[in-house]
Amino acid sequence: MGHSASDALGECPDAEVPPSPLAGLKVLDLSRVLAAPWATQILGDLGAEVLKVEQPGKGDDTRGWGPPFLEDGSARPDAAYYLCANRNKRSLAIDFSRPQGAALVRRLAEDADILVENFRTGGLAKYGLDAASLLPLNPRLIYCSITGFGQTGPYAERGGYDFLIQGMSGLMSVTGRPEGDAGEGPVKVGLPVSDLFTGLYATTAILAALNHRHATGEGQHIDCALLDSQVALLVNQAMNFLVGGEVPKRLGNAHPNVVPYRDFAASDDYVLVTCGSDGQFRALCALLGRDDLAADPRFATNAGRLRDRRVLEVELARAIAPWRAADLLAAMAKAGVPGGPINSIDQVLADPQVAAREMLRAMRRDDGTEVTVIGYPGRLSRSPASYRLAPPRLGQDTHAVLSAALGMEEAEIEALRAAGVIATAEPCPQRREAERTA
Template identity: 65%
Template sequence: MSGNPSPKATGPLAGIKVLDLSRVLAGPWCTQILGDLGAEVIKIEQPGQGDDTRRWGPPFLEDGSKDAAYYLCANRNKKSAAINLADPRGAELIRKIAADADIVVENFRVGGLVKYGLDYAALSAINPRLIYCSVTGFGQDGPYKDRGGYDFLIQGMSGLMSITGRPDDEPGGGPMKVGIPISDLVTGLYSAISILAALAHRDRTGEGQHIDMALLDTQVSLLANQASNYLNGGMIPRRLGNEHPNTVPYQDFSCADGDILVALGNDRQFRSFCELIGRPDLPDDPRFKDNAGRSPNRHALQEEMRPAIAKWKSDDLIAAMEAAKLPGGRVNDIPHILADPQIEARGVVREMVRSDGTVVKVLGYPGKFSKTPADYRYAPPRSGEDTRGVLTDLLGVSEADLAALIEAGVVAEKLH
């Protein structure tokens, strides 16, 4: 194909073909995972425009594309074809790709692809084995189905922001969003999990199916212990800053030269930590002997622990905790953690080279497979750089017909 070369996929999904009609983050995050695992992903972009996130900067990549760094985080291991699905000729090309695809991922509004003949009913009639995943803010049914859903809205509506941030009575108190688009990212993860389950079902039965993924559903499902505290214990979760709603102490403390994190998960660890900081008496206090007592008496315990911890230098206390096999650490900023020797040893940061020679750094797939590791075949593509290859090699479009489609604006080659 033109554009990116075509190295052989080695991941566990090698041989699986994905038609990616999604943009921004939740859908592309899902398809990037599938691509990392070896699937062939064909990303369809609007001619002359491309994925919205290509312009979500600064910062921008300093090359001819001027693609935003945001776009680069979610679009490796894909080929980009610029096809106008609103044109009947473009929609027909996409249907031909879908006829031979295993998976379609889209994040249009509910019913938005029906008029183009690219909805599940239309494509499954052509390809009954197709697994078709729709990602929306609120799902395919329910009173909110026609609303647009964005990560920030979902974080607030889901209850996540009601438990994130400092308490209202503290300086800086109030609801706070998470520092990454967590609702989009986790919906992408759940979508990939669901698609893999559907592939297993298809392997057994030959049947494809429609998967309905909603950002709100996903984010509410992640309330996990906080929701269970309310559903099964009547406890209304609230903002606790860096404290844990159940386990104590599990928070940040100030040392003589900076803050550290203390994450003690059981009574044994608590006793060992108290001995370490010179307060072996604390576990003998009836209020603090077990977590059931420490949790409601957390403020009294904190007042006892803080002076003892404040005498330590942070590096010394972290080293002492590590020697005692107690979980603790510091709050890293992004540059520090990306340069951390553990991250380097695990190969989390990787370099990829775009078709024009530009180097792009990405965060790799975190799972380590003993037999079929994730692979890194294509750097995030420039918009439309694989249009010619997809249409001529995959669909058999002639050079004359391709030229006519380009002239009519139905398809486009490189946007940049």
């Protein structure tokens, strides 16, 4: 495993944190936008040291994907989009399109445990930064490539974007209002789920490769594709077709296999009803005063409710319509019937359950600017996720990493900066004081 240079690099932690499960691992992050940065942020949350290599003067594309921007008094503040996927990382501004810059990245890769990149297939070969070039230099390296369509196949050379993948994968064919309804037509999911799912699958593959390396000493190349990941996540809809032969269609908020499992209009708002068993359905009918529906042989089992979905849902809609949403949800909770509201983003972020789970985390950037991030959801009892470094300013760690990790002298670093191969940023006041007194 690569050693951590945290102490030498002088991070600015707010508090001591317990040991993290991936502490001691070093990740070289050559990615931008979302799918791959999401994977490397997870590795960082779990304790790995992540070095994010960015283009001088520009950085990750998402730094400019605003508004909104984090107002920090700088001429080029970072966009909220960038902040969502780049905590627990250090930023190095290195132009690896130039030979000197590529040489620096190769040196960093020789000491890395994991490298993650999301350039187009073959895009890093011309810089000598592809898997075929780096694995001979570091046979223990786990090299993860994330692309739209993978390293092989007829689409391998194409660029892939979340919206494109949502459409090509079939996801949009089952998302949106059904034919004949007002507003019918395919709709993308309101979040870039194809990017996020791919980042999650990539992280799982990286952890599996780490276990393989632990047993054998071997690194390897991981090939992750957005299309593959989203096809894998067609789950029950794809299996419905493979088993039943019928092409799934858009159902709006209804479920293809379970009834009742959808939204209903109460007198003042919408409520979600999600009955996953016959017992829950009978409990719903009882609290609505419709025991006749529970007793109807057509609705005794889920198969019958699915077959006569339209008749049942009309009756349930009539019974739910007079209720106030809050009253119905309280009654459902008491009766053991799963359900809930349709929250807006501000509502869910203010929800007491979200607060109790500490899903919002306050962090401070090295220039003193405060930023609140959404935390890592997995709760590890012995080695929890940690929040050590707020999303970094562009190039804020270039000088420190080149000095501490590569042992470069001040004159050599300054020559690279003057030549435009690297860019640096002023260190935070705490770090400057620590270096002065060291």
